[in-house]
Amino acid sequence: MLPMEEYFGKLESIYAFYGAMPTGVTVSETGRIFICFPKWGDDVQFTVAEIVEGKLLPYPSMETNSVNDGNLKKSFISVQSVVADGKDTLWVVDTAAPNFSEPIKGAVKLAAVDLKTNQIRRVYTFHDDVVLPTSYLNDVRFDFRVGKVGYAYITDSAPNGPGAIIVVDLETGTAFRRLDGAHATSVDPYFLPKVEGKVLMNRSENGTVSPFTTSVDGIAISPDGKILFFCPLSSRQLYSISTEVLRDRAIPDQELQFHVEYWGEKGASDGMITDANGTVYAGDYENNSIRMIKPDGTMETIAHDPRILWPDTFSIGPDGYLYFIVNQLHRQAKYHYGKDLRQKPYSLLRMKINALPDYTM
Template identity: 35%
Template sequence: MTVTVPLAALLLAGAAALALPQAALAQSSAAPGAKLEQVATFPHQVTGVTVAEDGRVFVNFPRWTEDAPVSVAEVAKDGSITPYPNAEWNAWRNARKDEMSPGDHFVCVQSVVADGRGNLWVLDPAAPAQAFIVPQGPKLVRIDLKTNAVAQTIAFDETAAPQGSYLNDVRFSADGRHAFITDSGAKGALLVVDLESGKARRVLDGHPSTQVEKGVVVTADGQPVRRPDGRGVEFSADGIALSKDATQLYWQAIKGRTLYRIPTETLVTAGLNGEDVSSKVERFSENGVSDGLLIGRESGHMYVSAVEEDAVKIRDLEAGPTGEPTILVKDARLRWPDTFGEGPDGAIYVTTSHIQDSAYFKPGAPAALPTELWRITFEPKAKPVN
């Protein structure tokens, strides 16, 4: 099944909730040589994006405010989407949950990541509306990109994904043997997963580095982002990135400004063995409020989603903790830049999930919230390299 949605229809569907002042629409800027272009528009709330080594682009749609008809999709060059790897894996519906086994269907997918080894990994926290976890639903699914078939499913039990958790994003060790996952739920944590055995261990569970930061209020359009009952954005450990040499894992909470890191060796040895690794956590620097993180394969620079500023920033990690993120692109259409992917040509893809425009925070917003996929390209001399 291929789903193609005209841009005009999307604009009409979300016009009331997503209307921007004309002055805001004119606010757009980019670093020299960087160019922002729209790749696709979607009729549903998108979060994750990834690009495989052959250039194929994949996205995912979590069941946050609607019972989305597609969870994981491949994006064609014309912007249309096709459920991936097939319709059956995408057939779960909240209304039919008693008819479908959660272990072999996507329940509420939060992220997709291509590992550069011919696989697409799908992280499913299985918590529609970020609420109650569907039993036997949390999982990490590996899809073989050559056969377009599921090759492995790692199920997470309640010790790895207890009620209240929300597995958010994932990165993979350089040797392809381990996965590192952030949990942005009520009690933040990291997960370390042995991909061969399926063994998973929660680490830094409740540690200050994985929790929301006190005193931080997430804003958008210059105003606090709050639900009608006064609750704000409360996401814990979320953005995650692996250093260019794969020796350091970075992360931060959305409701937070601080960027932390820990040696990956510590996670795959002491962490996976159940030991306390808190002494190895380093408070690296501050990014400001951010959702997605990505460290470029070639440059080693960190891309930062500046959700409060409708911007994507970049920071030179070699500058150390004193270096600060600077604006790469800023555009009023970047409504909550969410997740990054890097193409084989070095282009940076970013989704805009419009969290501040969703029915959580704007009761009059459509349940099926229109969102977008963007690409940042660089002129040859402008491409950030060391």
């Protein structure tokens, strides 16, 4: 018998999805689990859900998940990310860009849902100089210790435009783009992803082929709120920047890139998360793996398993488990000349990491 590749990391299946493809997961401080389903072509009945007694229920209501042209601000159109902040709030990033179309004006939003009342408490929308026609808002992290009520940092992972980090003052709602089109937030032009042994490219039904290009996507924040980690989806590199510098609009954006720190090659990642000790967890979608990057920069692969078919969003629960979605994103029809190669179910997995979520933010 010939030697074979070794797999490791104890994974547990928490939920199997037989309907639409999920991207986001978050676990609240009380253990509630929320999922989101962006509208990428599947039959998405509701774009935000909660897993309750083994069933997916629209959250916070079916009405909120139904597009109301007369009240787009309170309608969830196509949600890419959900984040529970440990302070009784679920934050929802609505791209309002089904199938990566141009975002619907006035509908792109960051919404705060009160987990005690299950009602939308506040909605932040964005001006045209913040959300561009090419924008695709992706993931978000928070620090509630700065400003009067805190700041949010959102990645714009524009597939066909400039990547950026959008900074939001949660008191005033003022938002602005930072590192707009900078090297660290942009697609690596020399990056050629290989997943399941095959080169990943856009391959349309009409036979045209183009590179897989998605800008800054994964984002994580240090427990003290001082460092923001980020990475483009079309890249294997990890970067960080001081959040104080990021918020300081007196520093011109063209100078901001000189404040970016390079942490090295961590593998190609979609989602990232930080635990209470400052360790960053990141997926490696090329190698069916999960990696951790310690505060001193050392990296270790903690899971390598054939079931990790495109690790997407991460969340750390109060139970010391790392939860993550695997959704076979690379098997979608647009990468295979119109042929959908995904095999249901998609999965919500978890593994014990014996670390707690960063609820100090």
